Amino acid sequence: MTEEQTSDIRLRTRIWSVMRAIVFIAVIVFTWMGMAKTACALVAVALIMGWVNLYQLRSQEIEKPYYRLWLNVIDGFLSFAVMTSIFVRDLMQNEQPEKLLAVGCVFLLARLVAHTLFSLGVLREGKSLPRKRRWSKLSNIVITITMGVYLLHLEDYQQICMVSSILLILASTVAYAYWYYRDPAHRKPLSIASQLTMSRIVLTPFFLWVFFYDNDLDYSNNSIVFKSLALIMVLGFMLTDFLDGKLARAMGEVSTLGKYLDPFSDKISNMTIFMCFIATGYAPVWMVALIYFRESSVETLRTLAASEGLIMPARRSGKWKTALQGIGIVAILIGALDPMAAIIPSYQTFWNVFPQAVMGVITAITIISGIDYFVASKHILKKFV
Known part of the structure; x- marks a missing residue:
C-alpha cells in the first residue's frame, strides 16, 4: 500500500470517527428530549459504524498512534456521557434509577x-500501542x-447487560495490563x-x-452502621489524598503517573459521591452538572497540555476546591447521622436546607477554581486556538 493510499484511508477513518461521535452526541440530545426509540436507533447506527471502522477501514492498523489514542479517548468519553445522561x-x-x-x-x-x-x-x-484485543472489542x-x-427500559435485561459490561470492562483492563507489564521495560x-x-x-x-x-434512594433511613461506614470511607479518601503527595515528596517518588493519577482519582471519588447526593436529594442536578463541567473541562485542558509535553501544575485554587469539597461531603454525611436529630432541637428544619446550601x-468555589485554571493556562490554549 502506497503512502498516498494510506493517507486516504486515514482521512476516511477520521471522518468516519467524527461522524460516529456526532451520532453519539445526537443520542444524548434525543435522550434528554425523551425520544428513547430514536436514541436507541442511533445507538444501533453507532454500533454498525464502530464495526465498519475496525474491520472495514482497519483504523487500528493504519492510524497514527497519537491520533488512535485520542480517537479512542473521545469514543470512550462519549460512551460514558451517554450512560451518565441515561442515569441523570x-x-x-x-x-428509581x-x-x-x-x-x-x-x-x-x-x-x-x-x-x-x-x-x-x-x-x-517510544513504543507502539497494542491493537484492540477481542475482550476490548x-x-x-x-x-x-x-x-x-x-x-428502552427493558428492565428484564438491564442488570444482565450491565453486569456483562462491567465484567468485560474488567477483562479488557486485565488483558491490557497483562500486555503492558509482561514487557520488562514496563515493570516499574x-x-x-x-x-x-x-x-x-x-x-x-x-x-x-x-x-x-x-436498595433505597432515601439515605435518611439507612442503618447507622452503614452511615458511619460511608463517613469513614470518605475520611479515608481525604486522608489518602493528603498522604499520597506528602509521601511521594518525602520518599523522592514523585512521578508523572502520580501527578496525573491523583487529580483523576479525586474526580472519580468525589463525582461518585455527588451522584449519590443527587439520588437521595442532597444536591440538585444542575449543581452537580456544573461541577462535572468544570472537572471535565480542566481535565481536558490537562490532557491537551500533556499532548504538548507539558505538565499543568496544581493551582492553589484547585487545592482549596478539593479541600472544600471533602469538608462539605463530610459535613453532609455527619449531618445525616441519626443521633443529630435527637441532640439538636428543630434539627429537621435546619437539615431541610443544609445539604443544598453546602453544595x-x-x-x-469549584467554578471559580475552573476559571482560575483557564486564565492561568492561556499559553496552553494558544497552541490549539
Missing part, C-alpha cells in the same frame, strides 16, 4: 482514565447494546504514594454499595 434522565423523571447503572458509569470512567494514562506512558517511551459492543437496553514498581492514590479508585464502587446498601458553596 431517570433521576429527573423521578424514577438502577444503582448498577451508576456503578457502570464509574467503571466506564475508570477504564477511560486508566487506558489514557497507560497509553500516554507507552507512547512517551467485545466490551465496546456489549456496552453499546447496554445503552439501547437502558434507553508502583510506589506507596501511587498505591494510596489507586485505593480511592478501587474503593469508590464499594462506597456506592455502602450508600445504597438497602451551593462547593459549586461556586
Whole structure:
C-alpha cells in the first residue's frame, strides 16, 4: 500500500470517527428530549459504524498512534456521557434509577482514565500501542447494546447487560495490563504514594454499595452502621489524598503517573459521591452538572497540555476546591447521622436546607477554581486556538 493510499484511508477513518461521535452526541440530545426509540436507533447506527471502522477501514492498523489514542479517548468519553445522561434522565423523571447503572458509569470512567494514562506512558517511551484485543472489542459492543437496553427500559435485561459490561470492562483492563507489564521495560514498581492514590479508585464502587446498601434512594433511613461506614470511607479518601503527595515528596517518588493519577482519582471519588447526593436529594442536578463541567473541562485542558509535553501544575485554587469539597461531603454525611436529630432541637428544619446550601458553596468555589485554571493556562490554549 502506497503512502498516498494510506493517507486516504486515514482521512476516511477520521471522518468516519467524527461522524460516529456526532451520532453519539445526537443520542444524548434525543435522550434528554425523551425520544428513547430514536436514541436507541442511533445507538444501533453507532454500533454498525464502530464495526465498519475496525474491520472495514482497519483504523487500528493504519492510524497514527497519537491520533488512535485520542480517537479512542473521545469514543470512550462519549460512551460514558451517554450512560451518565441515561442515569441523570431517570433521576429527573423521578424514577428509581438502577444503582448498577451508576456503578457502570464509574467503571466506564475508570477504564477511560486508566487506558489514557497507560497509553500516554507507552507512547512517551517510544513504543507502539497494542491493537484492540477481542475482550476490548467485545466490551465496546456489549456496552453499546447496554445503552439501547437502558434507553428502552427493558428492565428484564438491564442488570444482565450491565453486569456483562462491567465484567468485560474488567477483562479488557486485565488483558491490557497483562500486555503492558509482561514487557520488562514496563515493570516499574508502583510506589506507596501511587498505591494510596489507586485505593480511592478501587474503593469508590464499594462506597456506592455502602450508600445504597438497602436498595433505597432515601439515605435518611439507612442503618447507622452503614452511615458511619460511608463517613469513614470518605475520611479515608481525604486522608489518602493528603498522604499520597506528602509521601511521594518525602520518599523522592514523585512521578508523572502520580501527578496525573491523583487529580483523576479525586474526580472519580468525589463525582461518585455527588451522584449519590443527587439520588437521595442532597444536591440538585444542575449543581452537580456544573461541577462535572468544570472537572471535565480542566481535565481536558490537562490532557491537551500533556499532548504538548507539558505538565499543568496544581493551582492553589484547585487545592482549596478539593479541600472544600471533602469538608462539605463530610459535613453532609455527619449531618445525616441519626443521633443529630435527637441532640439538636428543630434539627429537621435546619437539615431541610443544609445539604443544598453546602453544595451551593462547593459549586461556586469549584467554578471559580475552573476559571482560575483557564486564565492561568492561556499559553496552553494558544497552541490549539
